[in-house]
Amino acid sequence: MTSLPVIIAGGGIGGLAAALGLARKGVASVVLERSAELGEIGAGIQIGPNAFHCFDYLGIGDEARARAVYIDSLRLMDGLSGEQIAAIPLDDKFRQRFRNPYAVVHRADLHCVLLDACRASDLVELRTSHAVSRYEQDGSKLRVFSGDRSPIDGSALIGADGLRSDIRQQLVGDGEPRVSGHTTYRSVIPTEQMPEDLRWNAATLWAGPKCHIVHYPLKGWKLFNLVVTYHNDVQQAVAGKPVSKDEVRRGFEHIAPRARQIIEYGEDWKLWVLCDRDPILDWVDGRVALLGDAAHPMLQYFAQGACMAMEDAVCLSHMFEQHGDDIEAALNQYMLKRRVRTARVQLDSRLIGEYIYHAAGATAEVRNHVMSNLTPEQWFDKLGWLYGGTGLDT
Numbered sequence: 001m002t003s004l005p006v007i008i009a010g011g012g013i014g015g016l017a018a019a020l021g022l023a024r025k026g027v028a029s030v031v032l033e034r035s036a037e038l039g040e041i042g043a044g045i046q047i048g049p050n051a052f053h054c055f056d057y058l059g060i061g062d063e064a065r066a067r068a069v070y071i072d073s074l075r076l077m078d079g080l081s082g083e084q085i086a087a088i089p090l091d092d093k094f095r096q097r098f099r100n101p102y103a104v105v106h107r108a109d110l111h112c113v114l115l116d117a118c119r120a121s122d123l124v125e126l127r128t129s130h131a132v133s134r135y136e137q138d139g140s141k142l143r144v145f146s147g148d149r150s151p152i153d154g155s156a157l158i159g160a161d162g163l164r165s166d167i168r169q170q171l172v173g174d175g176e177p178r179v180s181g182h183t184t185y186r187s188v189i190p191t192e193q194m195p196e197d198l199r200w201n202a203a204t205l206w207a208g209p210k211c212h213i214v215h216y217p218l219k220g221w222k223l224f225n226l227v228v229t230y231h232n233d234v235q236q237a238v239a240g241k242p243v244s245k246d247e248v249r250r251g252f253e254h255i256a257p258r259a260r261q262i263i264e265y266g267e268d269w270k271l272w273v274l275c276d277r278d279p280i281l282d283w284v285d286g287r288v289a290l291l292g293d294a295a296h297p298m299l300q301y302f303a304q305g306a307c308m309a310m311e312d313a314v315c316l317s318h319m320f321e322q323h324g325d326d327i328e329a330a331l332n333q334y335m336l337k338r339r340v341r342t343a344r345v346q347l348d349s350r351l352i353g354e355y356i357y358h359a360a361g362a363t364a365e366v367r368n369h370v371m372s373n374l375t376p377e378q379w380f381d382k383l384g385w386l387y388g389g390t391g392l393d394t
């Protein structure tokens, strides 16, 4: 059975990273992607230094670095007063501390780097229009089903099929994700349309009561990524639905005009209702394991979901190398190595959403007081557990 390929359900960032990592260890895989085309949405993504370690491990360090925009700081602004609360410098000291930079990149560019590397590998086969529906295994055989197509035999199945993972439903069976009641609206605009006094080389967060605005440059400064979020307590999960500017404006009427004006410059806004899940302790069933959002979907507030998926891919490949033909042991060790760290990011993402991004009243005052008094070294110490990770050391 070990001569059979590993089957990976999902060709997102996590699934492709897993295929690449396994190929580096000489393990063949077949990626089954539900969509007719492999790709990513047209928005930005922040990548911490921990993700850069993953790029190097996966052999795509140069290509990924070439596509990134290297910002100077993570800037936190008070959305009510319009004043800066804090700026975490991403300078040489940051890079020395974490042995890598912090950057932003267009999702399609990052996905493309992963995809090109997968296409260039003899050990990765990519099949689109394959929605994996279920698996069967009996200890000696693993079979994966994709609608009415012929089943595929594999040595293992990695469920990298995202927030609404079908593999998770069979493996864990915990139903629909938790709908947070926070809705994110995204737009990407040409840099010349961004207000001149906000063209900062920073990932900027304007934090306000029950809402926030994020912006940063993308694609060699040709574009600005706009992500704005507010609590509208909707209970229905929606992804990528076009919306009017009026709907976007609605959640920001109480915000300082300097921040609020950004919404006016965005076009073609689309919305995502944010969802996550409670952490779980077991995401392996024999020769089947989950990875990325399928295993530990999180709110976006740490900007780490994709970084965690890449760390998973690194850890998974490393465990395949360590355990040779004992695939069940490899998957189990992978999960044991990953579950506490990823659970911490899931839980902390909720907390920082509440206490930093969307704080009001006294909570916001405490936030401003604490965060404005931290030195860069104190920030680095606080973030060390997260940005110091590599996927190998968790």
Ligand SMILES: Cc1cc2nc3c(=O)[nH]c(=O)nc-3n(C[C@H](O)[C@H](O)[C@H](O)COP(=O)(O)OP(=O)(O)OC[C@H]3O[C@@H](n4cnc5c(N)ncnc54)[C@H](O)[C@@H]3O)c2cc1C
Pocket (backbone or CB within 6 Å): 009, 010, 011, 012, 013, 014, 015, 032, 033, 034, 035, 044, 045, 046, 047, 130, 131, 132, 133, 160, 161, 162, 163, 164, 165, 166, 167, 184, 227, 272, 291, 292, 293, 294, 300, 302, 303, 304, 305, 306, 307, 308, 309
């Ligand atoms: C607003 C927002 C901002 C974010 N910002 C950041 C950020 O700055 N930094 C960061 O690191 N993360 C960020 N994230 C999180 C990040 O986008 C996700 O964590 C990451 O994309 C997860 O990758 P994945 O491969 O696990 O899942 P996905 O990207 O969801 O990929 C899953 C793939 O599986 C396919 N699929 C689904 N079902 C099946 C099936 N049954 N069979 C086969 N294929 C299937 C899908 O079509 C898809 O291609 C953000 C998320 C949001 C919502």
